[in-house]
Each structure stands twice: as C-alpha cells, then as structure tokens.
Amino acid sequence: MRKKISVLAGDGIGPEVTKQALKVLRAVERAYGHEFEFQEGLVGAAAIDETGDPFPRETEELCLKADAILFGAIGHPKYDNDPNAKVRPEQGLLAMRKKLGLFSNVRPVKSYRAISHISPLKPEIVENADFVVFRELTGGIYFGEPRGRSENGKTAYDTCIYTKDEILRITKLAFEAAAKRRKCVTLVDKANVLATSRLWRETVQEYGRQFPDIKLDYMYIDSAAMKLIQNPGYFDVVLTENMFGDILTDAASVITGSLGMLPSASMGEKVALFEPIHGSYPEVAGKLRANPIGAILSAAMMLNYAFNMVTESNAIKAAVDKSLQEGFVTEDINYDDPKSTEEVGDRIATLVWRGKKEPAAR
Ligand code: IPM
Numbered sequence: 001m002r003k004k005i006s007v008l009a010g011d012g013i014g015p016e017v018t019k020q021a022l023k024v025l026r027a028v029e030r031a032y033g034h035e036f037e038f039q040e041g042l043v044g045a046a047a048i049d050e051t052g053d054p055f056p057r058e059t060e061e062l063c064l065k066a067d068a069i070l071f072g073a074i075g076h077p078k079y080d081n082d083p084n085a086k087v088r089p090e091q092g093l094l095a096m097r098k099k100l101g102l103f104s105n106v107r108p109v110k111s112y113r114a115i116s117h118i119s120p121l122k123p124e125i126v127e128n129a130d131f132v133v134f135r136e137l138t139g140g141i142y143f144g145e146p147r148g149r150s151e152n153g154k155t156a157y158d159t160c161i162y163t164k165d166e167i168l169r170i171t172k173l174a175f176e177a178a179a180k181r182r183k184c185v186t187l188v189d190k191a192n193v194l195a196t197s198r199l200w201r202e203t204v205q206e207y208g209r210q211f212p213d214i215k216l217d218y219m220y221i222d223s224a225a226m227k228l229i230q231n232p233g234y235f236d237v238v239l240t241e242n243m244f245g246d247i248l249t250d251a252a253s254v255i256t257g258s259l260g261m262l263p264s265a266s267m268g269e270k271v272a273l274f275e276p277i278h279g280s281y282p283e284v285a286g287k288l289r290a291n292p293i294g295a296i297l298s299a300a301m302m303l304n305y306a307f308n309m310v311t312e313s314n315a316i317k318a319a320v321d322k323s324l325q326e327g328f329v330t331e332d333i334n335y336d337d338p339k340s341t342e343e344v345g346d347r348i349a350t351l352v353w354r355g356k357k358e359p360a361a362r
C-alpha cells in the first residue's frame with residue numbers, strides 16, 4: 001500500500017521520539033512491501049518562531065491531504081511561566097484538534113509484565129490493567145464560550161458546554177470498541193454536580209439500551225480516580241468528557257510504570273492523528289534520553305486504525321514487547337543501565353525487520 005503521512009514532530013522531545021517512530025515505519029515498509037511518504041509540517045513553539053502561528057495554514061493543508069498524521073509533542077518552557085503570552089504552543093494543539101474535527105481521543109492503557117516492577121503500584125495490581133479511555137476532545141470546558149476576564153480583571157470564567165450530538169458521536173465509538181473487547185463501558189462524569197454530566201448520563205444511557213450485551217456503568221470522576229489506582233483491572237472501556245479524560249489518562253499512564261510508553265489516536269470527521277500521550281519534556285530534549293515507545297506504539301496504532309494493516313501493527317507491538325523483555329530500554333525504565341532514544345528505536349526497527357524475515361528468531 002502507498003500512504004501519505006504528515007509528520008508534525010513539534011517541540012521538546014517530539015522530534016527525537018518521532019524520528020524513532022519513522023525509523024520503525026521504514027522497517028515495516030521494507031519488510032512488508034509498503035510505501036510511506038513522510039511530509040513534515042510545523043506546529044507548536046517551532047511554528048510560532050517561524051510563522052507567529054502555532055498551527056499555520058500550510059500545516060493544516062498538509063494534514064488534510066494526508067492519509068494520517070503522526071504527531072510528536074507540543075510546548076515550550078518559555079511560554080509556561082508567562083501568563084501574558086499572546087500565543088501559546090498549546091493553542092496550536094487545540095486549534096488542530098478543532099480544525100481537523102478530532103473529537104475522539106483513544107488512549108489504551110496496558111501493562112507489560114516485563115516492566116510491572118517499575119510501576120508505583122504493586123505488580124499484582126498492575127498486571128490486570130488493560131483498558132482504553134475514550135476521551136471527548138473538541139468540546140467541554142476546553143472550548144466553551146464565553147471565556148475570559150471581567151473588565152476589572154478580577155474575575156475569570158470558562159464555560160463547560162456539550163450538545164447531545166457531541167456526546168453521541170463518541171459514545172458510538174466507545175460502544176463499538178467495547179463490543180470487540182470485554183463488553184463493559186464505564187461512563188465517568190460528575191453528574192451529582194454538573195448539568196453537562198447529567199446530559200452525558202442521559203444520552204449514553206439512552207444509546208446503551210440498544211446493546212443489552214454491553215454492561216454500562218457510571219462512576220463519578222473522583223471515585224474513578226481512586227478506582228484507577230486501587231483496581232485498574234476493573235476497567236474495560238472508559239468513556240468521558242474532555243477535561244476528566246485529560247486528568248484521568250495522565251494518572252492512568254503511570255500505572256504501566258512510565259508515561260513514555262503510552263500511545264494515542266485521535267479520530268473524527270477527517271484524517272486521524274496519532275501521538276504519544278507524553279508531553280514535550282523539555283528538561284531532556286535533545287539529550288536522547290526520552291523513551292520513544294509511546295511514539296512507536298502510536299505509529300502501530302496508525303497502521304491498525306488508519307490503514308487497516310493489522311499484521312504490521314502487531315509486528316511493531318511484538319517488537320516493543322521483545323525489546324522490553326530484553327531490557328533494551330531508556331532511563332525511565334532502567335535508570336542504572338539505560339539505552340539512548342536512538343538505540344531503542346534502532347533495536348525495535350531491527351526486531352520488526354527480523355520478525356518478518358526470520359520469524360523463528362523471535
Ligand atoms: C493532552 C495535553 C493537552 C490537553 C494540553 C497540552 C493542552 O495535556 O493532550 O493531554 O490538555 O489536552
């Protein structure tokens with residue numbers, strides 16, 4: 001197959017981890033006879049520096065012409081401590097989500113036996129974790145209007161707003177996923193306090209009636225946060241709104257032991273986007289210390305979800321598994337004997353190639 005991929009490496013560690021994902025995609029290309037065309041675009045602080053806009057028009061056009069988007073990370077410390085900055089890199093991310101209609105953010109969380117000892121939770125609790133969060137991505141308090149400051153500057157406000165249609169379209173995707181998994185959807189909300197949450201409950205409950213074989217349950221966000229730590233194995237598909245999903249998935253990410261491991265997919269009306277859930281991690285940017293597995297697994301998700309290349313996607317996941325078993329990992333997993341970002345990328349690419357050419361060698 002021939003596929004055109006927009007590559008938006010972004011800021012901080014984005015470029016170095018994305019480079020490893022591309023390396024692994026090149027290995028897939030060679031091993032399985034595909035052709036991937038990578039086209040780079042500017043986004044985030046890098047784009048502000050060059051164009052003044054964190055998500056420039058050219059980048060948007062590039063994305064709309066592509067078959068999928070591979071994204072690195074966004075954010076730069078020079079904006080973090082300046083509450084008066086007129087443009088912020090994060091605006092690029094939000095604009096991109098909105099303009100590309102990426103309403104459904106899918107974040108799978110799965111533990112790896114080989115590294116369960118580095119989780120802050122006990123291995124026996126971590127080993128059962130295998131769930132996926134469907135986070136609504138283009139609504140809620142992130143985008144609601146009005147937002148801003150009063151004239152005297154002493155009051156600020158944001159608006160959390162949802163329509164039934166916005167809720168329904170991601171609910172459908174969550175149920176579809178549950179049907180292929182352990183058939184349980186947990187809606188996470190704050191329906192004891194928020195009107196938007198009550199609309200979520202009503203809408204999801206109504207929709208769920210069509211699927212009697214899928215168990216639907218409800219959990220308040222505070223209680224879900226607790227359950228996630230106590231018994232992550234409880235969850236199968238978690239469905240939730242934008243901000244709750246943001247918070248819950250950061251918490252969920254450490255269950256596996258490292259934030260650097262987790263991929264995500266954002267899907268919607270047009271082209272889909274794939275990105276590691278970690279941020280730009282400026283403290284180590286350029287030092288080749290960051291874990292590229294989140295980015296590499298995002299490429300695996302891209303092959304599966306956007307191109308229906310299931311075998312190829314599984315080959316990447318198997319190679320990642322193998323590299324973890326070998327202990328071929330970055331410092332977040334093994335601080336005493338770490339490999340570099342490049343070395344881990346090279347190793348996984350080699351394992352993908354070898355896995356196809358010499359299946360017995362795995
Ligand atoms: C994420 C990030 C973003 C979000 C930030 C950078 C705006 O935390 O993708 O989870 O809050 O959505």
Ligand code: MN
Nearest residue numbers: 246247249250
């Ligand atoms: Mn986040």
